[in-house]
Amino acid sequence: MDKICPICGAKSSEKPFVETFCIECRPSNIKLPKKIMIERCNRCGNIKLKGGWVPFSDETVNDFVSSKCKGEFESATYNWRKETAYFMVGTKDALVRIEKEIPLEFKKSICTTCSRRAGGYFEGIIQLRGKKGKIKYYARFLKKQLSKTTFIAKEEDLKEGIDLYVGESKPAISLLRDMNLKPKITRKLHGQKAGKRLYRTTFLLRF
Ligand SMILES: [Zn+2]
Numbered sequence: 001m002d003k004i005c006p007i008c009g010a011k012s013s014e015k016p017f018v019e020t021f022c023i024e025c026r027p028s029n030i031k032l033p034k035k036i037m038i039e040r041c042n043r044c045g046n047i048k049l050k051g052g053w054v055p056f057s058d059e060t061v062n063d064f065v066s067s068k069c070k071g072e073f074e075s076a077t078y079n080w081r082k083e084t085a086y087f088m089v090g091t092k093d094a095l096v097r098i099e100k101e102i103p104l105e106f107k108k109s110i111c112t113t114c115s116r117r118a119g120g121y122f123e124g125i126i127q128l129r130g131k132k133g134k135i136k137y138y139a140r141f142l143k144k145q146l147s148k149t150t151f152i153a154k155e156e157d158l159k160e161g162i163d164l165y166v167g168e169s170k171p172a173i174s175l176l177r178d179m180n181l182k183p184k185i186t187r188k189l190h191g192q193k194a195g196k197r198l199y200r201t202t203f204l205l206r207f
């Protein structure tokens with residue numbers, strides 16, 4: 001005899017059943033977040049996930065939200081534009097797609113990099129000296145690369161060369177190392193913040 005789903009009225013001859021319910025109506029044990037809130041930088045659009053700022057992309061947001069869903073399902077995907085999660089549940093021969101709404105809200109914020117930039121903050125100065133053509137070439141290259149990992153706070157054209165003020169020293173150190181350039185490095189203590197010593201690093205490059 002056919003079972004009849006008490007929720008939708010489907011018959012067991014029409015659809016797979018899990019005990020009393022059809023597979024689409026069976027009580028699922030999927031645990032969803034009620035709502036997701038993600039901080040998003042007003043200026044650059046980066047988002048804050050797990051305590052750090054990362055570039056925004058559909059995939060990053062979708063993966064983050066679907067990773068917050070727990071329970072018995074074969075797979076979970078999320079579409080943030082539709083604020084809907086999709087789960088494949090059931091057994092290998094009878095998979096059913098279930099949709100659940102998870103509201104997503106972007107909260108306006110400002111990321112560390114943008115707030116530092118706005119405050120005139122910088123940690124390092126790359127001084128390019130020597131042949132004019134080479135200085136120009138390297139300045140352009142360094143600016144392009146460094147604006148992917150940090151920011152250029154200021155650029156100064158001087159008689160003796162070009163000074164690039166960089167937001168953070170670490171990305172500058174690793175870029176110069178990757179480029180096999182060997183700058184003369186000097187560090188100066190320029191203050192303290194929350195008990196931490198703040199340094200400014202000068203990287204002198206001669207061509
Ligand atoms: Zn049903």
Ligand SMILES: [Zn+2]
Binds near residue numbers: 042044046111113114
């Ligand atoms: Zn930002």
